[in-house]
């Protein structure tokens with residue numbers, strides 16, 4: 001049942017400082033409200049947990065995509081539509097573009113933000129596996145200053161994050177990807193559009209003469225948080241790709257993931273799909289060369 005709207009408070013600060021002032025008050029009573037695509041669902045269901053919200057949508061400090069020689073900085077309020085429209089992101093980060101294209105429908109893509117997707121912290125979200133495979137960093141800001149952490153250290157448990165109540169996620173940094181990397185992203189859901197993932201797989205690899213020299217593999221919906229599969233990555237590093245390596249990699253991945261049965265899928269299906277996607281990725285790596 002829809003919540004009683006007048007019992008909620010939404011304040012629109014004029015700038016980032018005012019927003020951070022509010023977040024620092026009231027012992028974490030104020031919560032950020034970005035595109036609202038996750039929060040409005042909770043409101044409609046009568047399950048919106050907090051009463052006081054800071055509308056950050058208009059904070060220009062959290063917007064925009066900037067590029068330097070080493071990194072791309074995406075403001076936390078970057079929408080899925082903006083991700084897909086940016087020429088550098090399209091060229092170097094096709095997995096993120098694909099995640100954006102496969103997130104919800106057009107209305108959600110116009111309003112939903114990368115920052116909201118990260119902090120909502122659903123293990124089934126679509127951009128986190130791509131961001132993990134790109135080795136993203138997060139910039140977190142509060143009245144006491146900014147700090148930067150690897151995204152791989154951000155999620156600590158189901159809906160548990162390295163984010164204080166007085167902090168905002170301000171930006172996502174992506175190290176630029178050389179053109180010679182193999183990038184592989186697959187979202188497996190019930191339908192081609194408007195479906196939450198059953199499994200989401202993202203990987204980036206450097207391959208020379210049938211040998212994987214560097215690889216990052218990340219999955220969604222196979223654990224309480226989106227995960228980097230570091231054991232599988234370590235097992236594959238500097239290995240020649242042959243049937244034996246691929247089988248060893250799949251058994252390593254099988255031991256590394258721990259999906260559950262839930263409303264969207266079963267544990268067994270998720271394991272099987274994850275291993276098939278790893279095999280498909282490695283088969284492509286076998287015929288790919290990073291010149």
Ligand SMILES: Cc1cc2nc3c(=O)[nH]c(=O)nc-3n(C[C@H](O)[C@H](O)[C@H](O)COP(=O)(O)OP(=O)(O)OC[C@H]3O[C@@H](n4cnc5c(N)ncnc54)[C@H](O)[C@@H]3O)c2cc1C
Nearest residue numbers: 034035036037038039103104112113115116117125126169
């Ligand atoms: C119909 C529908 C379809 C959807 N389909 C998909 C899908 O296919 N794949 C998918 O991954 N998601 C999907 N979503 C979920 C949602 O659209 C995304 O998670 C979206 O990116 C959330 O962004 P937002 O800006 O709307 O977040 P909001 O709803 O504004 O906020 C979400 C959470 O993040 C916090 N937050 C937001 N921004 C910040 C910030 N900068 N700093 C700190 N905290 C912050 C808020 O306090 C809140 O807890 C769907 C949602 C709907 C309603």
